[in-house]
Amino acid sequence: MLLANWKTLIDSFSPQCDWVGIREYHEITDMIVARNGKPDPTNSDVSHGVMVEVLKNGQFAYCGTVNLTNSGVTAAFQKALKLADSCSEHKLHSFDAKARPANSGSYSSAAKQSIDSLSFAEIQKKLIDVTDHMNVGEEVIDRWAYARLLTTSIYFISSNGSEWTQNFSIVSKDFGVTAKQGNEVQNRSFGLNGLQTGLEDLDDAVLKEHAVRVGKQAIELLSAEECPSDTRDLILTPDQLYLQIHESIGHPLEIDRILGDERNYAGWSFISPEDFGTLQYGSELMNVTFDPTLPTEMASYRFDDTGVKATREFIIKDGKLLRGLGGIESQIRSGLDGVACARSADWNRPPMDRMANLNLEPGTSSLLDMIASTEKGIIMESNRSWSIDDYRNKFQFGSEYARLIEDGKITKTVKNPNYRGVITPFWNNLKMVGNKETMEVYGSPYCGKGEPNQIIRVGHSTPTCLFTDIEVFGGA
Ligand SMILES: [Zn+2]
16 A cells, blocks of 8 residues: 655755645545345456655646656655746745645544545445435346445655545445336436445445335426426425535635636635635525544545645634635635645645535524425425536526425425525525434545546535525426
8 A cells, every 4th residue: 555655755855845745645546336136247446556755946847757766756856846946936826834734643534434445346235225225116227336445545744744644435326217208307316425435335225215205206396386487485405405505605615716826727716815704695594514433424534635634614604604624725825714634635736725625504494494484495405416606606406306495394306406596595594403313424435626627525414404485486
């Protein structure tokens, strides 16, 4: 796995620059898939290399390599040194070694059953069973299930005294069906969900229960009415709300995006630096934390990839925007408060601002309270589509499954549900926040950002919530 033998090289590089760090990254990704009661091809990848990071004349520069010999890593160092020299003439900001605080220690995911404790064939058998359990009627025409298993180790050492190791075990899973009757086709899925866990997450009894539900709901949707197009109260369950949090809180609050770093690629942000400490982002019931310290959430860690120690921080408190999602370099550049969130997706990428675990804190309402207090509403589950503008401000989301609420009671299922809004009015219409019993933890390994692109894991836990006066519509 890790070599973690870079101390001698760090000592030899150190006199030639203002600071130097080596980050070694080893990751195994296993993708195990089943379809319609049969195995699909399994895919397994290994990524192993080091990133040499140099600070000289106020400028950071990087060079990654898979040549893990002393001469290979020394060549990478020389290249990074040359880049730092040449780029320092055009630097945006002059950094010093305070941007890489010295920390040491270790971290391991809280996994009970290790990822290599079952063979691929045994895991695939579980997934085949899931596709069989979803086969609940002749209308079901396609069934799929997959598990994506990540085993990641990172070692970091620097010239100013950092030395740490982190080991991650991450299991993501999803499954779903397509059902068809006449010309009507509907999809229903469990919803992508990843956690820092072991194979205990692939519990056969739990998987079966959800597989049967997913199959039955797909068939139910075939004869459901279209979602109405009007303005009404909207209850979102965690399997939809987690993506709302990701897109409408996480991405707009990334400080590098606010500074313009992503402007010509993934867009800018409607947030400006003056909004921190003043903007009423949502209603007083809205409390959002950045928390990489939770044991099983997907993007937990002890140190970010600049070596900053992770802590839990309120991003939004009582609806007011307090701090941004910016790592130490963005904090220094902007003068804004941030969090330990500078992360890289692999050995060949530099760290940048990523949202990690971003969570909506629970409130006091039960789901029954929320339904009972709704005169004219709709409850939507499981994300199906999303769209958000370049400023991360106006959005439109679609869900897989919805039910109407009339006079405090759930009345009927509707298909093709969607809703739209503008971010701060939407979150200011947050009227009820679910209690701990309504909370679920979600995580995705597929958050994309940056040039060159970095696909990284994020976690979001959230209760079910009620929003008032939201524009909903069907058909899309
Ligand atoms: Zn994302």
